[in-house]
Amino acid sequence: MPLIALLIGFPLIAGLAILFAPTHARRADLVRWSVYGLGGASLALALSYFRMEPQFFSLGAGVAGALDMAFLLGGIALSAYLLFACRRIKGREWYIPLLILAQTGLMLFAELAPEHPEVARHFYVDSFSILMALIVGLVGGLICLHAIRYMQDYQAHDHEVKDRRPAFFFMLFVFLGAMFGIVFSNHLPWLFFFWEVTTLCSFWLISYSGTEEAVRNGFRALGLNLIGGVAFAGAIVWLTHGPGLHTWELDQLIAAGSTLALIPAVLIAIAGLTKSAQLPFSSWLLGAMVAPTPVSALLHSSTMVKAGVFLLVKLSPVFHDTYAGLLLSLVGGVTFLVTSLVAINQRNAKRVLAYSTIANLGLIVMCAGVGTATTIWAAILLILFHAVAKALLFLSVGTTEHLIGSRDIEDMEGLVYRRPVLAAMMLVGILGMFLAPFGMLLSKYTCFQAFLTMDVMPGDGILLAAILAFGSAPTLFFWSKWMGKLVAMPRRPNPIEAAIPRDEAIALFTLTVITYVACALFPLADWIFVQPYTEFLTGAGLIPLTDDRIPWETIAMMTAMLGGIFLLPLIFWLRPPRFAVVSGYLSGANVDGSASYRGAMGAEREVESRGYYLTGFIQEDLLVRRGLIGAVILMTLMLWSANP
């Protein structure tokens, strides 16, 4: 318990210290020490609850009452702040204050009810929440570390943007604290408070630069997340006043099973869908790209979107074998398919990453909706691999952007030759995202198996598996195309002079190592974090017992492949083949290496060739709009089917 309190409280205190730090240097030091402290604390937590069954903690009546009051007042203050921020809304954003009022009203209606459910166990720790805490603490911490130097350059480049760095770092740390709150709270109204804090932080961080675009996108994020907030508040009202289940405890809700808990679970699922940027709510995450890159990295990898899928996976046992669960999976499936296709269109590296995040979360949502031991297993591993690989990719794109002054994938041509170490890190991130035998493969592998053995209605599993098959193919295309640009031999020497700053290098290097280790030692991660969790759920009879684990032989093969990827470059490095180097074939006489040639009529022609973006074939707007409509229909059906 003290560790949990530390993890939730420490970021807030550290944030305050950073906010009031006198100088830039002092603040940077404080950020560094806080990051190390957070990392240490989350590791300590992981060690002290190593492979334990879920542990619940009750607070004394006095403390609980005080916290109740604090969170209630905090919630009201938060709403008041948001309403105050709404003075800058424009035309079509009129609905935002209404949503704030609706959400606050619902919460007060629940919390001030004369008789509300008693909460006996306020916090908990299980192996899944430990994994989440490690992701938040380590990955989130490293992103903050990367931000120190990034923000310095950012402010130096952009003189228009007001320097609000103290508040910026304060918000980052509050964000992390709220994430810890979400993963440890068993008390639903408290969890909701932390949930709303993340909404507030993301709103503030997205609008950081204060430009018109940033402010509009901030409000879009706020508006869409508030829809989820209202749904969440609705779930709490249902659990307070509704017929049937009366409880404010998350574990009770999960244990109640689909007959009792489906309606609140579906409402909370909508909140999860908004936070994890699934269709039809996905647009906020793309809008969030205007924020400085560390913010994007934080939103995409360790916080915010992961809060959404965290809750969905938690509620997964409730969805097992229900139509609502199947429809939830289909929402995820539609999102996965549409965003994977649309990602092909993107030239902007950050947008590729954004769409791929949404797609991967879609895959996790698909798993969560099915709700068997295998899909929960796959979902948790996906969360892990995605968090580390995506953080690495965002940060390396951010660093690259500062080095070459562009985030266009075409401009990253030849990065392997221009900046080998940075390129290698980016390649590890890309490989970790999609390629065998790395992370995603494993999860896809188990997903196929789990989908084909599910049984809600005839053909359901095949539908999901087909969606997965069709959605994986474009993923392969856009990642490989990007790798192709990175490995391309530059036509003209085009070195990058600037050095990678130290903080950024530490963050990038550590994340690379974590990604590699997570992939190589995934059976260990599985044994430490996932198995205790799924075993507890099966033991409690919440999910059916299945024995469709990956056989050892398959794991051995995967390890052999991983070994190959590691050994081949090593052998190459030790015994490089010595071949004569020439310039590429240009169908004419090469003039300046591979860069230009003498074409027809003796004129010298510059070589140009670009990647394929299939913009004529895949229309982003059209496809996203269709996906949106599809997802809205599916979600409506999901709400309707939850009605017994």
Added chain:
Amino acid sequence: MNVEHWGFAVAFLVLGPLLGALLAGLDRRLTARMQSRQGPPLLQPIYDVLKLLEKDTVVVTELQTLYLWGFLFFMAISGFILFLGSDLLLSLFALTVSGIFLCLAAYSTNSPYSNIGSSRELMLMMAYEPMLILVALGFFLVADSFRVSDIVAGSPWQVVQLFGILLGFLFILTIKLRKSPFDLSSSHHGHQELVKGITTDLSGSDLALVEIGHWYENVILLGWLYLFFAPWGLAWALPISLVLFFAEVLVDNTHARLKWATTLKMTWAVTGVLGVTNLLLLPLIA
């Protein structure tokens, strides 16, 4: 998994290229006969590769050889898994990775021809990948396992149950073997073999690696085709799969090349109509 399986797997590693070369040689003979030519000797592909190995190799970047090693390594792993009787889905994933490495090799040389070649190759991979996955899923639904050894020992009716899947597989086999009408990644320059899309900037021993990789690939694809008929035993299954395999030569010689967009749409339509429908109807056929 027993000694016999290990024997198959090791035999694949050693003899796979030889068998693949024979398949390639036979392919060239058949093509020649269809065009009323005499055609090269059966072992011509082997002579070609031996000659390539003797030639000087020139590269645009030294790293391209590394990517080709990756291509060959994962191709061999894919076949090894298949002939070991192990996991079909995993074998498929290794095959995909192998294809990506070949594209990386071409991308790394960064000449416009290699670039277009590898982009088109990736496009083709995007086209056929869903169907290949559906093949594995189909076998899983029929044999209740992704393991090749279980599929081989499966029900003799599986080819009937998976008929749509088989047709879909034959369709994408044309792409995998880089045959017309889907050979758009391997030719852009007036049909000269010297400028062949993805292999434009590969020469000497590098090009030989690609050829050997393709030999392995031939055997792997023949193996996949064999799986459909495997429960009937070697005497029936092998001739049938060989006949179907070489039917692709006929398709090659009777079709003109399509554009990529048509290819992609057509392949996905075939995958949806034949593959997914087949899977959905499977409970009724079983």
